[in-house]
Amino acid sequence: MTAFAVTEVPPVPVPDPEDDLALRFAAGDEGGLEAVYRRWAPLVLSLARQSLGDGAEAEDVTQTVFLAAWRGRHGYRPGRGPLPAWLVGIARRKIADALSARARRADAAAAAAREPVRSPDPSCAQDAVLNRVDVTRELGRLPEAQRRVLCLAFYGDLTQTQIAHVTGWPLGTVKSHARRGLLRLGRSLDFEAAERAR
DSSP states (O other): OOOOOOOOOOOOOOOOHHHHHHHHHHTTOHHHHHHHHHHHHHHHHHHHHHHHOOHHHHHHHHHHHHHHHHHTGGGOOGGGSOHHHHHHHHHHHHHHHHHHHHHHHHHHHHHHHHSOOOOOOHHHHHHHHHHHHHHHHHHHHSOHHHHHHHHHHHTSOOOHHHHHHHHOOOHHHHHHHHHHHHHHHHHHHHHHHHHHHO
């Protein structure tokens, strides 16, 4: 009987889907960004919630992390480590920024609370009413999108991320409408103040 030599066939490497996803992300594939967000946003959100103890603030930080990752994707090197570790590094920095901002707000609130309470000056109250009337009138003159963003921010006390969620607009669009609306509102109110001073 003849014996046949058995040659071993080397195993065919199976591509790792997470590696493929990281490469697509680094290459600027927007579908890759969406898939990366779906895959690792829960991890980043969990870290932010644990550190911040505030769900809304954690959601804002999560959005900021992925925005920063997308803008800085050219700095990601797949050979240096996995994408989730890189995202966690960004998340830690953004969480630290949020905690610092929170501490600054608390310090400012404490300083304001230490200020002596003064009885209101009647002329100041009258100026405040006039200012509200001016602002309301000028808001009404803004384009609809700018007016909606500013009203949600000022009267609804919503963050820009929350406004993007409510309106369905991209965060960048919300920021643009807010910036343009504030600039236009500021110019109009400066003009009104100058006219009143004459």
